[in-house]
Amino acid sequence: MVWRCETGGVPTTGLRERKREKTRDALAQSALRLFAERGFDRVTVEEIAAAHDLSARTFFRYFASKEDVLFSEGDRRRTHLLAALADQHPSARPFPALEAALRLVSTDYAQERDLLRLRHHVITSTPSLSTRAAERRQGWEGEVIDQLRTSGRADGMSDLELRLVVAATTTALQVAIETWVASDAPDLETILDEVFDRLRNGFGR
Amino acid sequence: MVWRCETGGVPTTGLRERKREKTRDALAQSALRLFAERGFDRVTVEEIAAAHDLSARTFFRYFASKEDVLFSEGDRRRTHLLAALADQHPSARPFPALEAALRLVSTDYAQERDLLRLRHHVITSTPSLSTRAAERRQGWEGEVIDQLRTSGRADGMSDLELRLVVAATTTALQVAIETWVASDAPDLETILDEVFDRLRNGFGR
Numbered sequence: 001m002v003w004r005c006e007t008g009g010v011p012t013t014g015l016r017e018r019k020r021e022k023t024r025d026a027l028a029q030s031a032l033r034l035f036a037e038r039g040f041d042r043v044t045v046e047e048i049a050a051a052h053d054l055s056a057r058t059f060f061r062y063f064a065s066k067e068d069v070l071f072s073e074g075d076r077r078r079t080h081l082l083a084a085l086a087d088q089h090p091s092a093r094p095f096p097a098l099e100a101a102l103r104l105v106s107t108d109y110a111q112e113r114d115l116l117r118l119r120h121h122v123i124t125s126t127p128s129l130s131t132r133a134a135e136r137r138q139g140w141e142g143e144v145i146d147q148l149r150t151s152g153r154a155d156g157m158s159d160l161e162l163r164l165v166v167a168a169t170t171t172a173l174q175v176a177i178e179t180w181v182a183s184d185a186p187d188l189e190t191i192l193d194e195v196f197d198r199l200r201n202g203f204g205r
Numbered sequence: 206m207v208w209r210c211e212t213g214g215v216p217t218t219g220l221r222e223r224k225r226e227k228t229r230d231a232l233a234q235s236a237l238r239l240f241a242e243r244g245f246d247r248v249t250v251e252e253i254a255a256a257h258d259l260s261a262r263t264f265f266r267y268f269a270s271k272e273d274v275l276f277s278e279g280d281r282r283r284t285h286l287l288a289a290l291a292d293q294h295p296s297a298r299p300f301p302a303l304e305a306a307l308r309l310v311s312t313d314y315a316q317e318r319d320l321l322r323l324r325h326h327v328i329t330s331t332p333s334l335s336t337r338a339a340e341r342r343q344g345w346e347g348e349v350i351d352q353l354r355t356s357g358r359a360d361g362m363s364d365l366e367l368r369l370v371v372a373a374t375t376t377a378l379q380v381a382i383e384t385w386v387a388s389d390a391p392d393l394e395t396i397l398d399e400v401f402d403r404l405r406n407g408f409g410r
């Protein structure tokens with residue numbers, strides 16, 4: 001996972017960093033479980049921290065807020081996506097560039113089906129979180145559109161066309177992930193193959 | 206507009222019905238303007254009604270709630286869409302059937318750009334309404350999927366494929382309407398032509 005690579009650093013830093021990440025992951029996992037069991041609004045930061053013998057103050061060294069447990073991973077993925085998009089060959093047009101970048105990012109999801117399922121459940125069952133998630137998705141789409149525009153990939157494309165490519169691709173990724181999260185059988189990659197093939201070839205045949 | 210046709214009835218009923226609809230439209234228009242000016246939560250039903258020398262009690266003869274002013278038109282459009290979808294030739298597959306039905310429904314929008322613009326502004330600037338709108342869109346998509354499934358049109362299609370067709374088409378319609386509402390120049394039909402052509406032919410070329 002590109003965005004998790006440590007950029008150099010002596011072994012001690014690496015060890016401390018890994019320990020830090022382990023604590024962070026453990027906090028996130030138990031927070032998600034508590035949210036799913038009792039409802040997001042009924043769980044306090046104190047309880048999440050106490051499950052690991054930590055104080056609320058320590059929790060805030062890992063997450064900026066209770067919402068941040070649900071959304072910080074998304075921030076990392078967005079950074080990852082924008083980097084992956086920038087890395088695509090300059091001549092790649094918006095759709096293939098976006099497909100390649102989204103496929104790279106989706107490898108982050110592949111080992112986290114249970115956590116994604118919990119997260120999805122918590123967000124869809126809490127109206128304020130659904131709103132935040134929708135707003136974030138819009139912001140995320142806006143950034144992708146801006147990057148495709150400034151990189152020159154979208155030259156000659158109307159705003160309508162570019163918005164459509166990005167919105168349709170994002171929607172397709174969401175359908176793919178939701179289908180995968182709700183199922184047990186197939187791996188995410190096979191689902192993504194089907195979905196992107198369909199967008200590439202169109203709904204006409 | 207199919208769903209507005211009076212089904213027979215003597216002239217007197219028609220006149221009363223038209224008067225009723227005129228009052229309803231006038232109430233909706235001034236409510237939208239008040240919401241846009243002062244914020245949805247700061248406008249009372251009493252104020253909306255008072256602008257037409259009516260009581261709150263009378264308002265509730267036209268709308269079930271304050272939210273209903275924003276969403277009842279959508280209910281009518283959903284009914285219209287499902288009817289238009291059922292009217293398509295039995296052999297039409299999901300994508301062309303959905304395209305034809307959505308084009309029919311979109312003629313309802315064509316004369317209402319200013320109202321749509323106001324409505325869009327009110328909903329996007331009120332978090333609770335954005336949530337309701339998103340939930341409604343999901344319910345709407347679910348009903349379309351159910352109808353396509355039970356009508357036999359989607360026979361041989363996987364759930365993933367059917368969900369993708371519906372989600373991509375809905376998203377495309379939304380992009381088209383948002384682009385049209387935000388602009389002054391082109392008519393909605395030209396935008397829809399471009400958007401549906403692209404979905405039909407795919408993003409691969």
